[in-house]
Amino acid sequence: MAAMLKVYADRLSQPSRALIIFCRVNKLDFEEVTVNLGKGQHRTPEFNKINPMGQVPVIVDGRFRLFESHAILRYLATVFPGVPDHWYPVDLFTRAKIESILDWHHSNLRRGAESAEVSVANDHVRRGKEQALNGNPQPSIADLSLVCEIMQLELVGDERRDSILGPREKIGAWMENVKKATSPHFEEAHELIFKMKAWLSADRVKTVSKL
Numbered sequence: 001m002a003a004m005l006k007v008y009a010d011r012l013s014q015p016s017r018a019l020i021i022f023c024r025v026n027k028l029d030f031e032e033v034t035v036n037l038g039k040g041q042h043r044t045p046e047f048n049k050i051n052p053m054g055q056v057p058v059i060v061d062g063r064f065r066l067f068e069s070h071a072i073l074r075y076l077a078t079v080f081p082g083v084p085d086h087w088y089p090v091d092l093f094t095r096a097k098i099e100s101i102l103d104w105h106h107s108n109l110r111r112g113a114e115s116a117e118v119s120v121a122n123d124h125v126r127r128g129k130e131q132a133l134n135g136n137p138q139p140s141i142a143d144l145s146l147v148c149e150i151m152q153l154e155l156v157g158d159e160r161r162d163s164i165l166g167p168r169e170k171i172g173a174w175m176e177n178v179k180k181a182t183s184p185h186f187e188e189a190h191e192l193i194f195k196m197k198a199w200l201s202a203d204r205v206k207t208v209s210k211l
């Protein structure tokens with residue numbers, strides 16, 4: 001039987017990957033529908049009916065449609081039975097901190113403040129036990145969202161990535177914890193990013209050798 005939950009995503013998109021990893025780790029019954037942004041599949045009239053914003057990710061759960069990855073993660077964590085509490089804790093104080101990080105993420109990084117994002121993530125890690133943001137022992141939807149965002153730095157070249165991540169000494173350990181907690185789905189969801197990275201660096205080599 002076809003899955004009720006459809007996730008429209010492009011794996012080159014950070015919020016799309018966060019959603020796919022969340023669904024896989026929590027064994028949700030879902031169908032991934034690829035919307036290839038590079039091919040402009042998000043600008044078709046069919047996709048416009050699913051998400052008038054023309055963006056991924058978006059979900060269709062039966063007759064219910066929802067865009068915005070954070071809203072989707074909250075919805076999935078709340079509505080689907082069996083999702084462990086640490087993803088979106090019922091404790092309102094812990095949840096409020098997670099909401100704060102999620103809001104901060106969307107009002108900053110989406111404007112391109114990639115290094116500021118990393119600094120704040122690093123500060124959150126410093127205050128806690130490195131395991132997850134705010135010292136939580138296991139990752140929340142905020143950890144997943146931020147780590148997927150920071151993974152996009154793979155596409156800016158190793159030198160630039162290292163110059164951003166290198167000075168923030170706790171970030172690597174925190175990212176590793178989130179990866180481990182979501183393995184092997186984390187690695188699988190990021191395969192395309194690493195293919196793109198290899199393709200981009202091959203292209204850079206070609207460009208440099210022509211100069």
Ligand SMILES: N[C@@H](CCC(=O)N[C@@H](CS)C(=O)NCC(=O)O)C(=O)O
Nearest residue numbers: 013014015054055056057068069070
């Ligand atoms: N705040 C949104 C951001 C969605 C977003 O920016 N999606 C990008 C890919 S990462 C997209 O679909 N871009 C295509 C476009 O805007 O034309 C979320 O978290 O879902």
